[in-house]
Amino acid sequence: MDRSATDPEVEGFLALLTTRRAPKTVDAYRRDLAAFAAWLDRPVGRITTEQLEQYLAELRAAGLSPSTIARRVAAIRSFFRHQALLGARTDNPAAELDLPRRRRTLPRTLSPAEAERLVEAANGTTPRELRDRALVELLYGAGLRVSEAVGLQKSSVDLDARIVRCIGKGSKERIVPIGRQAAQALRRYLGRGRPFLDVRHRPELFLNAKGGGLTRAGAFLILRKLAAKAGLEPERVHPHLLRHSFATHLLEGGADLRSVQEMLGHADLATTELYTHVSDRRRRELYFQAHPHARRKTK
Secondary structure, three states: OOHHHHOHHHHHHHHHHHOOOOHHHHHHHHHHHHHHHHHHOOOHHHOOHHHHHHHHHHHHHOOOOHHHHHHHHHHHHHHHHHHHHHOOOOOOOOOOOOOOOOOOOOOOOOOHHHHHHHHHHOOOOOHHHHHHHHHHHHHHHHOOOHHHHHOOEHHHEEOOOOEEEEEOHHHOEEEEEOOHHHHHHHHHHHHHHHHHHOOOOOOEOOEOOOOOEOOHHHHHHHHHHHHHHOOOOHHHOOHHHHHHHHHHHHHHOOOOHHHHHHHHOOOOHHHHHHHHHHHHHHHHHHHHHHOOOOOOOOO
């Protein structure tokens, strides 16, 4: 039986969480607490640190990944923080758990030259080609998530001020500047492309060939088509790769970390810091390639 569904303490926590976090996060926490309650076979609020350590040991033995275990513990910790605020508990039994170390893989990026080739591949004049150019310019020029890009309304873009208002994770709105090329591409699309696609009078900025809102899947297909045209590996190119490239190229160009964090809409600065490692790695590679005294010896 799903004890979390009948546990009023858990339901109260999830109800409050719904007002502050994204629906996907709430659903994940609900599943994690339900799994924990099923293992525990008693109300979650009565757990001890020793029982939690046993639970973690069994998760490791079952072969769950460090990231999955860390997410489950995050749900339990968050629940007990809520309990402490209510005065239901004076301690957090999950606070001192020894979590497995999570491997953080460096995000892949395009080089500036590759990004330029991808953008230039969208060089047509038909309504759909103008849309594709505006989309790729916005993904690379503003670092938007694909869900943010396809969720834009026509009114979300201010071309005179060169800004875009988008709704990110947790339904948080942020304002991101856009460059001259992205603004020009959007102006061409809005003037000579979108009117021919807007047969159903939709509010979305990006429309598909039938006049409906462009979907995530549609954006993926557009980028793969452009990648093939640009001589890049189509399976390697996706919307989030352009977001990674946006952040890395900004940092390589001298942008400060906090500004990049705000433009990306990251809640945690540590997430943005990952891109500094990509920049460091690229600088090292360029150094070894370019400096006469640094070139690696070849046999």
